Amino acid sequence: KNQVEQSPQSLIILEGKNCTLQCNYTVSPFSNLRWYKQDTGRGPVSLTIMTFSENTKSNGRYTATLDADTKQSSLHITASQLSDSASYICVVSALSGGSYIPTFGRGTSLIVHP
């Protein structure tokens, strides 16, 4: 069964600090890995998307890494801001019969304190 595990479950940091969120997956056949930011009560917003051949992808202060061999990904947030407080979700898609089947992680809840 395809699974996506994220850690930590929650994280509290001070404004301006960096943090790294982890994602481990067992999804086959692997197609792509996405990181989303979800504010409370809102729809997820895409941060990065990586395919098998990509090791790193940046989007402003967000940098995602992918190790397809160990099936791990991380999301690094630099110089955190109060607006970074949200849930960060790792989504790994399998390619099946031409369709992409996403498996969502439970997310890491990040709180940035002033």
Add this chain to the structure above:
Amino acid sequence: EPEVTQTPSHQVTQMGQEVILRCVPISNHLYFYWYRQILGQKVEFLVSFYNNEISEKSEIFDDQFSVERPDGSNFTLKIRSTKLEDSAMYFCASSPGAGGTQYFGPGTRLLVL
């Protein structure tokens, strides 16, 4: 910037009633999706739709669920006979290509009493 819209934002219904959740995907997108998120739990994939037919569906998407693109702009999710456990936030998403970035709508919060 174009965005996915969903209506209604909230819906309360009685168990056993039919509900239709509506979505307007981004206009030049070709792939459409429905997801649900039960309060406090992770987002779950329901169904993907392309070229006027379902391309993939999850185990959750049983016979009580159906999707339709009745015209060139709307994409709907129908739940025929709602159950208490259908209470959740339902998200619609669209993407320009099969593996491309999916853009999510703001969601419809469904409460079944």
